[in-house]
Amino acid sequence: MLSIRNVRVRYGPIEALHDISLEVNEGEVVTLIGSNGAGKTTTLGAVSGLLPLAGGQIHFDGHDITSLAPHKRVPLGLIQVPEGRRIFGTMTVAENLDLGAYARTDRANLRNELDEIYALFPRLAERRNQAAGTMSGGEQQMLAVGRALMSRPKLLLLDEPSLGLAPLLVKEIFAVVKRIRAKGVTVLLVEQNAHKALEVADRAYVLETGHISMTGDAKTLANDPRIKAAYLGA
Amino acid sequence: MRPSSLPFPLVFAWRVFIFFVVVRALMGVQGTTLFAGKHPIINPYYQNILINAGIAIILAVSLNLINGITGQFSLGHAGFMAVGAYISAYFSKEIGGVLFAQLIALISVHISKQLGTLLLTFQQPILFTIAILVGALAAGAAGFLVGLPSLRLRGDYLAIVTLGFNQIIVSLIRNWKAVGEASGYIGIPKFTTFAWVFALAIACIWSIRNLASSALGREMRAVRDDEIAAEASGINTTRVKVVAFVYSAMWAGVAGALQAHYIQYANPNDFTFLRSVEVVVSVVLGGLGSITGSALSAAGLTVLQEVLRDVPGAFYTSVALVGLAAYWNFVRVKSEQSGSKSMLRAFVVPFFALIAICLCYWSPQVNAVLERVFPRLDLPDLRAALESSKGALRYVIYSVILIVVMLLRPQGLLGRREWSLAALQRGRRVGKGVEGNLA
The missing domain is CATH 1.10.3470 (ABC transporter involved in vitamin B12 uptake, BtuC)
Structure with a gap:
């Protein structure tokens, strides 16, 4: 469904991604793990179009999206939940969700989508008229995910969903990832919490300073001694 | 609508x-x-x-x-x-x-x-x-x-x-x-x-x-x-x-x-x-994002410009300003702590500000009294000084207004709220304005 070939990304003169290639198949949960500064968020930025490429190609669902503007990638079914939640703080929860459906043309089915999301996140339903910026971090993260789901994506790019959340909420967020997958949405998950990420994912890529150093089945990687030593703290 | x-x-x-x-x-x-x-x-x-x-x-x-x-x-x-x-x-x-x-x-x-x-x-x-x-x-x-x-x-x-x-x-x-x-x-x-x-x-x-x-x-x-x-x-x-x-x-x-x-x-x-800044000032003063606020503060500043042309106008404006500042300060202190002592403290600065303004306004009379008691004193006539400055005075008061508002109400007079007449008639200001009406 998503294939990234030989992608390079530069921040000014510094190359952050050197020649990255990866595949995400339909229905999978794929995770990108790696330490700080390895290029995980940069990879997602390249896929969603927020960062320009210095080389390589990206194909999504049969389209070449290498040089497509970000707002034109969303209608194709590709959406990113940016790192650090980034909800629209002065707007209400309902307005935030509405903006998630911004790129959709089939406005008629919106009602069902909204009900589904409220069913997925009951807290959002309770707070639908509250200003989004006044909610807790966990609720904001739920809102960010809900907002992305409103665009009815085929592929969801999740960037550090557990960032800054309490352990209980981290558990809840990963349960949500499983439920999203059950709905048939493909997920590309970037996570620092490698342990949890490998638990929910089918396959994983390990990023190290802008290279993919390892790849494989998530269960196998979780038992790999090198991964255990470097990322799982065992 | x-x-x-x-x-x-x-x-x-x-x-x-x-x-x-x-x-x-x-x-x-x-x-x-x-x-x-x-x-x-x-x-x-x-x-x-x-x-x-x-x-x-x-x-x-x-x-x-x-x-x-x-x-x-x-x-x-x-x-x-x-x-x-x-x-x-x-x-x-x-x-x-x-x-x-x-x-x-x-x-x-x-x-x-x-x-x-x-x-x-x-x-x-x-x-x-x-x-x-x-x-x-x-x-x-x-x-x-x-x-x-x-x-x-x-x-x-x-x-x-x-x-x-x-x-x-x-x-x-x-x-x-x-x-x-x-x-x-x-x-x-x-x-x-x-x-x-x-x-x-x-x-x-x-x-x-x-x-x-x-x-x-x-x-x-x-x-x-x-x-x-x-x-x-x-x-x-x-x-x-x-x-x-x-x-x-x-x-x-x-x-x-x-x-x-x-x-x-x-x-x-x-x-x-300078003209651009004047516009920015009225937008910030009224509250960024509030259309009501922009309209009110733009109209208010234009009127103020006229009022500040003479010294009594400047006097009344200053007194009103101190009153407004005292009110905001009171609200702020009240939300932070309680007790009559802190209440008193909330009004100390506005009180002295008021005295200073009155001293300027009545400085000929004050000078006359003081010079009778202490004949050696040679006090400046502040009121005359203000009068001779004419229009320039408004820039001083503009700046003071901005400083006071930014210190005590950084979100501007109305914040992001809008006033609608219906809400005023119900006797309360609707909280969210544009944002709220969409929900």
């Missing part, structure tokens, strides 16, 4: 208008117009203030679209205003009249003489409408040009670019022979009347309010709240920002056209950075 959800200034303005119409009808004074003639209801001095206030309202409300609602920072509003003023003035002075005369001649000869004479009687409003449109379009084109770099720049950098744009426009005008270069453009026909300004101010508030609560307005607020998230949600942030710049610049152009055709003179010095 339900009438009760119309913004407060709009409904208020409408009621004032109705009031004048009714008064006029009751008085039964002979005359064809409401505000001109032998016995206008509003005397020319107050009309002058109201016209200036109307122009200030158009400027502030339109700038609020960029600075408050879309969250970009423009410091070049006077530049757009200058484009509108000069282009529309050039049109109505050099092009419009000739073109219109030829058109009338053509119509009278080829179509019908009656239509020609009919058009001739409406020459002034037709010409002015076209002039305003031309000015607005030119300013909108300038807004498009400035909007383009804003796609790449954020915050301070954008502010500097817009400031630079303002300077460029002023420099261009200073070197443009056809419009009098640095000595100003004279002989612009007097088209602007109170009614024009009033109608256009209402149109401005109405259209920007509607834009802000439309889908496009929500996109603008999304860009303000978080540009990256907006982009990731599929919003074309480029388009949103350019639309905001163009639309806002068009209204600034309208304000410029109104001003040029009111004072019948345009000088590049009227459109410098």
Whole structure:
């Protein structure tokens, strides 16, 4: 469904991604793990179009999206939940969700989508008229995910969903990832919490300073001694 | 849109208008117009203030679209205003009249003489409408040009670019022979009347309010709240920002056209950075993002300008200011701690400020008493000093107002709230305004 070939990304003169290639198949949960500064968020930025490429190609669902503007990638079914939640703080929860459906043309089915999301996140339903910026971090993260789901994506790019959340909420967020997958949405998950990420994912890529150093089945990687030593703290 | 959800200034303005119409009808004074003639209801001095206030309202409300609602920072509003003023003035002075005369001649000869004479009687409003449109379009084109770099720049950098744009426009005008270069453009026909300004101010508030609560307005607020998230949600942030710049610049152009055709003179010095800052001040003072706030503070600052011309006016303003500051300070202290001691402390500074103001105001009398007791003292007459400074005093009080507001109410007078008349009638201010009405 998503294939990234030989992608390079530069921040000014510094190359952050050197020649990255990866595949995400339909229905999978794929995770990108790696330490700080390895290029995980940069990879997602390249896929969603927020960062320009210095080389390589990206194909999504049969389209070449290498040089497509970000707002034109969303209608194709590709959406990113940016790192650090980034909800629209002065707007209400309902307005935030509405903006998630911004790129959709089939406005008629919106009602069902909204009900589904409220069913997925009951807290959002309770707070639908509250200003989004006044909610807790966990609720904001739920809102960010809900907002992305409103665009009815085929592929969801999740960037550090557990960032800054309490352990209980981290558990809840990963349960949500499983439920999203059950709905048939493909997920590309970037996570620092490698342990949890490998638990929910089918396959994983390990990023190290802008290279993919390892790849494989998530269960196998979780038992790999090198991964255990470097990322799982065992 | 339900009438009760119309913004407060709009409904208020409408009621004032109705009031004048009714008064006029009751008085039964002979005359064809409401505000001109032998016995206008509003005397020319107050009309002058109201016209200036109307122009200030158009400027502030339109700038609020960029600075408050879309969250970009423009410091070049006077530049757009200058484009509108000069282009529309050039049109109505050099092009419009000739073109219109030829058109009338053509119509009278080829179509019908009656239509020609009919058009001739409406020459002034037709010409002015076209002039305003031309000015607005030119300013909108300038807004498009400035909007383009804003796609790449954020915050301070954008502010500097817009400031630079303002300077460029002023420099261009200073070197443009056809419009009098640095000595100003004279002989612009007097088209602007109170009614024009009033109608256009209402149109401005109405259209920007509607834009802000439309889908496009929500996109603008999304860009303000978080540009990256907006982009990731599929919003074309480029388009949103350019639309905001163009639309806002068009209204600034309208304000410029109104001003040029009111004072019948345009000088590049009227459109410098200082004028832009004045507009920014009223937007920030009223509350970034609040249309009601922009309109109220723009009108308030214009009135203040007049009030501050004399010393008693400055005195009463200062006293009111201290009262307002004391109230805010009281509210703040009350929310932080309780107890009568802290309450007392909340009023210490305002109390001394009040005494200082009174000492200045009555300084001749105070000096006389003090000099009788201590004959050696040679006290300065503060009141005389203030009186001789005349208009300059207002800049001091402007600054004090800004400092006080920014210290005690950093979100501006209204924050992001809007007042609607319906809410006022229910006896409470509706919390969220534009935001709230959409939910």
